[in-house]
Amino acid sequence: MSSKMPPAVRAHALQIAHHEMGHYVVARTLGFATGGITLTVTMDLRHKGGASINLVQPIPSMEAMKAYLEARIMVLFAGAMAQTLSCDLRVDKAKATAILNGAFGAERDDAKLRELRQLLRNILYPETNLTSTDRITTELKAINDRLWLRAQDIVEASAHTVTELGAMLVDRMVLVEQWGRPADTYEVVITGEMLERLQAVQDIAPVGRPENSGRVFEG
Template sequence: MTKKMPPAVRDRAVQIANHEMGHYVVARALGFETGGVSLTVTMDLRHQAGASITLAHSISSIEAMKEHLEARMMVLFAGAMAQSLTSKRSLGKRVDQPKATAILKGELGAEQDYAKIRELRHLLRNITFPETDPASAERVAAELKEITDRLWLRTQTIVEALADTIIGLGEALVDGVDIVEQWGRAADTYEGVLTREALERMGLVQAIPALCVWAGSCSDADP
């Protein structure tokens, strides 16, 4: 069915599928429990999509909280970065940083991801730098930038290392979409889903490495 998708619709579907698989793959690599991934794209290029990620996690210390917030921010960064990747698999694939930034800040979507990141980084800064005077706007801004830049670069490293996995899973999601029959009018919506069970059976998913999961579990070999 996807072979009959208009090129512009398929291109949009691939971009959004890569975005959601970026969230999914990085979340899984960082130790979050993951579920299914869904995608809906219409002929006029509107879309809805989502990757199911379980946020519930036992947190028993400030360090564990910091690890959790950092991992969550990286998962949010990963969607825009994955969407910026070219669709063809190749060695040395790079994140298009200007495009990823534009996607994240709302020029090409992902406004909700960015809104969550902005709130989480403030909470992370409050925990990481408790002695900073909140009235020192310049110091607070510098600390926020340090956190954002550090996590952005780490996420970029992971997304680029796992780019073929992200793109391969995105292709699988798009290849599985079907057009939705609309009673009384022409069908104009393509929908697809990869369930948790289907994803768990895929070799690409089984090969996703466990990177820095939670406090104390990072190895020197991690990206």
């Protein structure tokens, strides 16, 4: 089990587990249905992780679309934020920004964020002149900063849950046997059903839940 992990591997695994649990916990808080969590970490600190989040929701109005996009952006912010939680359970903004800019392989989150921010800005400011680049930049920054602060508040308010679930995830990692060569990879798969039975998950109070089905994996 993970108790035999080299200290550097365990420390890295905990960071990535916090990242995935950040996506997971904030998604549930904002009303998205969730599935399972996966995590793989190698001895040389390569990793792959995913949190299954149901993105299918009815969007009957433009206001609902705005709310959906805002929630989705906050869920994407949450992974990098949770990964940087310090001993006092505070988010390190500089480190979280660096993660989204490419550290530890979070480029996919940032790419999604860029597109969703622009889509939200297009909806909020439909009369934009395409040549007003300074104004567009200012509007995008305002959207980013507002949702960043809201996401940070949720992550820090949920920090005990994120770290508790992250430690549980790492504690269940096992060294994978590999035929013909030494095993060098720890991995864990926790199904949605298993997570739903945990008290820490049951205690997360969502503001609403999407209907239907259809999942994506956050990285």
